[in-house]
Amino acid sequence: MNNTIYDVIIIGSGAAGMIAGITAARANKNVLLLEQQDKVGPKLKATGGGRCNLSNTLSNADFMNSFGRNGKFMSDALNLLDHKDLIAFLGDIGVETHIPDGFRIFPVTHNSSTIIKALEKELIRLNVTLSLNTKVLRLLLENEDIVGVQCTKDDESAKFLSSKIIVATGGLGFPMLGANGDGYDFAKHLGHQVTDLYPAMLPLLTKETWVGECKADTIAKAVLKIDLPKAKKLKAVGDLIFTSKGIRGPVVLDFSREITPFLETHKEVPILVHMLKGMNEEDLRVHIKNEVKHNNDVTVLNTLIKILPESIIKELCKQVQADYTLTFKNLNGQIRDNLIKILISTPLTITDHVGFKKAMITRGGVKLKEISPKTMQSKIIDGLYFCGEVVDLDGPCGGYNLQWSFSSGNLAGHLLS
Numbered sequence: 001m002n003n004t005i006y007d008v009i010i011i012g013s014g015a016a017g018m019i020a021g022i023t024a025a026r027a028n029k030n031v032l033l034l035e036q037q038d039k040v041g042p043k044l045k046a047t048g049g050g051r052c053n054l055s056n057t058l059s060n061a062d063f064m065n066s067f068g069r070n071g072k073f074m075s076d077a078l079n080l081l082d083h084k085d086l087i088a089f090l091g092d093i094g095v096e097t098h099i100p101d102g103f104r105i106f107p108v109t110h111n112s113s114t115i116i117k118a119l120e121k122e123l124i125r126l127n128v129t130l131s132l133n134t135k136v137l138r139l140l141l142e143n144e145d146i147v148g149v150q151c152t153k154d155d156e157s158a159k160f161l162s163s164k165i166i167v168a169t170g171g172l173g174f175p176m177l178g179a180n181g182d183g184y185d186f187a188k189h190l191g192h193q194v195t196d197l198y199p200a201m202l203p204l205l206t207k208e209t210w211v212g213e214c215k216a217d218t219i220a221k222a223v224l225k226i227d228l229p230k231a232k233k234l235k236a237v238g239d240l241i242f243t244s245k246g247i248r249g250p251v252v253l254d255f256s257r258e259i260t261p262f263l264e265t266h267k268e269v270p271i272l273v274h275m276l277k278g279m280n281e282e283d284l285r286v287h288i289k290n291e292v293k294h295n296n297d298v299t300v301l302n303t304l305i306k307i308l309p310e311s312i313i314k315e316l317c318k319q320v321q322a323d324y325t326l327t328f329k330n331l332n333g334q335i336r337d338n339l340i341k342i343l344i345s346t347p348l349t350i351t352d353h354v355g356f357k358k359a360m361i362t363r364g365g366v367k368l369k370e371i372s373p374k375t376m377q378s379k380i381i382d383g384l385y386f387c388g389e390v391v392d393l394d395g396p397c398g399g400y401n402l403q404w405s406f407s408s409g410n411l412a413g414h415l416l417s
């Protein structure tokens with residue numbers, strides 16, 4: 001056993017754990033950072049397709065709104081470190097950032113390794129003890145007080161001592177990057193409640209097999225809505241891509257966090273997809289009329305080709321038994337109406353998702369009401385802190401989740417009681 005008593009032990013070297021270590025060490029704390037993998041920041045490396053979309057320019061109020069009902073929990077963490085402070089913090093450790101589209105913030109190198117190297121360098125400069133290949137098995141308690149952690153280090157048993165522990169173990173998504181759900185088990189073992197956990201930000205599978213014929217077709221600014229009475233107000237807008245068995249793309253990544261909980265209860269989730277960039281039925285009829293005016297013999301396929309990819313037109317026509325080689329005029333009236341309806345609002349049925357192995361985010365986590373938003377400290381066990389994705393907060397695509405990990409890790413690292 002290592003007899004050093006650390007001021008704080010941090011479990012997990014993602015964005016949350018590393019910034020927590022830096023903040024605590026800058027306040028002269030003796031910090032031990034434990035990581036089960038052989039490198040720090042394995043998930044951080046994969047973020048943004050390796051480019052690391054670390055935050056965005058939303059105001060704190062709008063940022064919190066994007067996380068839904070629980071978003072206000074982030075107020076103290078954001079007041080201490082919002083996107084501007086994060087840019088300044090990264091600048092101080094040598095990472096220049098920029099905002100190429102005026103919204104999403106990246107390192108100028110567009111390489112997540114730049115951030116990981118800078119965070120690691122700062123941890124080393126501050127004499128944080130980094131212990132890699134060290135898997136925490138359980139948190140140790142004596143008379144209800146935190147005293148340390150039991151681990152395996154390089155496959156040998158090891159014990160480390162501290163009265164303060166920060167759990168920054170992340171979620172369940174992408175297990176090959178270190179996600180394993182240990183943090184939820186630690187929390188439950190010490191009396192915390194963990195909400196139901198769902199995979200989020202992931203491709204979805206559909207009952208309709210016709211989507212496979214449209215594989216790789218991309219629809220810009222598609223609108224997705226859940227067609228269930230309780231969820232009529234839920235919608236998302238963005239790029240949609242068809243796959244051999246379903247749908248993916250930015251809008252699907254964002255919307256999947258709304259759909260996966262419904263899948264648990266409903267088994268199938270009907271959705272409506274609008275692919276015509278806001279055109280309503282009347283606009284579509286005018287478009288058709290104009291095309292026909294221009295060329296009386298134009299086929300259904302060629303009438304629609306300017307507004308939808310060919311394979312989608314053909315598949316939607318098949319759905320309503322419309323012959324796309326005919327002219328609109330020669331279509332049966334009912335079939336024409338059905339075609340216009342399905343073009344304006346295409347029904348799809350989500351039957352499954354690809355699971356945690358491809359989920360960029362976990363929806364759910366350690367219950368917020370049992371954590372102080374002012375400190376990230378447990379309200380149940382003194383000296384126990386949670387930060388990052390392990391907590392019950394998840395945001396959409398666009399730097400939200402990393403900003404939360406940085407903000408909450410920074411707050412936890414202040415170790416206020």
Ligand SMILES: Cc1cc2nc3c(=O)[nH]c(=O)nc-3n(C[C@H](O)[C@H](O)[C@H](O)COP(=O)(O)OP(=O)(O)OC[C@H]3O[C@@H](n4cnc5c(N)ncnc54)[C@H](O)[C@@H]3O)c2cc1C
Pocket residue numbers: 011012013014015016017034035036037040041042043044046047048049052053054055134135136137168169170171173174177178179180181182183359360361387388389390398399400401402403405
């Ligand atoms: C492919 C992909 C791309 C993404 N892109 C973006 C993006 O561009 N922008 C964005 O905002 N978000 C993105 N996200 C989400 C974002 O990466 C996470 O929300 C964020 O990294 C979570 O940080 P964290 O510090 O809480 O946890 P993690 O980064 O998951 O870190 C947790 C660490 O704890 C370690 N650990 C777990 N259990 C133990 C244990 N028992 N003992 C020791 N160590 C342990 C793990 O090995 C891991 O290194 C992406 C996610 C994925 C999977």
